[in-house]
Amino acid sequence: MILRKWSARIRTAQAEEYVQYVEKTGAGHYAETEGNLGYQIVLRELGDGTSEISTISWWTDLDAVRRFAGHDYGVARYYPEDDQYLLDRPEFVEHHEVRVSDLTRLTG
Template sequence: MICRIWHGRTTREKADAYAAFLEQRAIPDYRSVRGNIDVAVLRREDGAVTHFLTVTYWISEQAIRDFAGEDLLKAKYYPEDADFLLEFEPEVRHFEVVARQAVT
């Protein structure tokens, strides 16, 4: 299993709207791809800036390619991101999941 982590920053004023956008647009996009196991969006306030992490779990590199394209580490953006983000980080991070326990 692969964990894919994306980071983005927006202004605090736009943070609520961006969180709603991620929930309504990005999460359904992730979940529509065969091989996506889970999605979580994390938020942290830092003064006038708000950080977001999108943490997704995938069954394979091929599943990630089906979502993001051939360049596995290239960040995927939506046209609407230009209305929110302070910059466009070019890459995401991938980690091999070596241990995980679901809450029951």
């Protein structure tokens, strides 16, 4: 299993609006992609009027990630209105091979 993580900074005042936008765009495309096992959108306030937003998604393998992100899957994928919200636009995302996982307390 592969964990893919993307993070960027936004204005805290726009957090709820941007979370909804990400849910419709990137996260929506995750869910539509064969091999996606799920995702989360997480947020943390940084205390200076900005927040960090991250998407964390799980994939069966790198082929599934490529179906979402394309051949150069390490490069972040952006959508038309992202620039209205983002204070920075990281070029790359992280990928991690999941070696051990126990989410039984979360899923019942």
